[in-house]
Amino acid sequence: MKKKIVIFGAMLLLVFAILGGCGSSTKQNSAKQDSTAKTGTKATHVSPPGKTEDVKIEAKDFEYDKKVIRVKKGDNVKITLHSDDGGHGFTIPAYNVTINGNGSAEFTANKAGTYEYHCSVMCGSGHSKMTGKLIVE
DSSP: OHHHHHHHHHHHHHHHHHHTOSOOSSOOOOOOOSSEEEETTEEEEEOOTTSOEEEEEEEETTEESEEEEEEOTTOEEEEEEEOTTSOOEEEEGGGTEEEESSEEEEEEOOSOEEEEEEOSSOOSTTGGGOEEEEEEO
């Protein structure tokens, strides 16, 4: 009997994990942009040199609102992630930065180059499309 309860609980958790994925069936267009330049249909965040950079990222429907973030080498960078459903994350492995759900993280961009960022929460069928680039000049 105890084994059946454990199996049922595990199955229930699996169902909630699948249903709680990060996609949503309704698309909402947001006109919010903070100090961004347009590149195609995706916003590109550009950092002024020599200052602390506060980058706000919206995540929804298996994508980030910023596909490219540009900062200067030596800048302090604060990334703030917001997702209406809270089921997304954000990670830049090269800088050991990880945000799971809504929150923020700070780091110093001390290595020039181009680095991938992606969703750190397994969020559903479009999870692999949630990527972008951090460019440290």
